Amino acid sequence: MILFFGPAGSGKSVQGQMLAARHEWRWVSAGQLLRDTHDIEILKVINNGDLVDSARMNTIVGEALSRAQDVNHLILDGYPRQFDQARWLIDSMPNHQRAISLAIVLEVPREELEKRLAVRGRPDDVPESIEKRLQLYRKEIYPILTYLTDENVPIAHIDGMGTIGQVHDRIEAEIGAVLGDS
Secondary structure, three states, rough: OEEOOOOOOOOOOHHHHHHHHOOOOOOEEEHHHHHHOOOEEEEEEHHHHOOOOHHHHHHHHHHHHOOOOOOEEEEOOOOOOOOHHHHHHHEEEEEHHHOOOOOEEEEHHHHHHHHHHOOOOOOOHHHHHHHHHHHHHHHHHHHHHHHHOOOOOOOOEEEEEHHHHHHHHHHHHHHHHHHHOO
């Protein structure tokens, strides 16, 4: 399994979907899972820029992982977002018969993120919500990455600037170095 991290607008979903299509892997987006629940309370939380509580999020992701047990390679986009979710994910890997091969962190400057989000047009892409999400991301990501490093998960920081193809090539190079020709 490959984890994708990056703030809103960093290109996680585009890159995850490209990898999935190119290699016939499964792309699982935490954000898409939440939007697809059509749960009014969850939608209120995400539209406000807040994080869904970990217990609920872990259940939703756990169900998605169970549905994907027949798939060799899985890309998990935008999860874990909190430290206790990272701990749950590591602890539950044997139950899902998976290991985390690589965590990719897309790095994009704030002003570029704001430009990208301005044109994306999701209901939760309003200035107040964007600011809150960026602050939450910065606060939560470093303890998660430290924990994953302590659990021997390789971390690759990828420059998310440039064309979609240039960023994709950087990601492919990192994946190739870790997974070989999977």
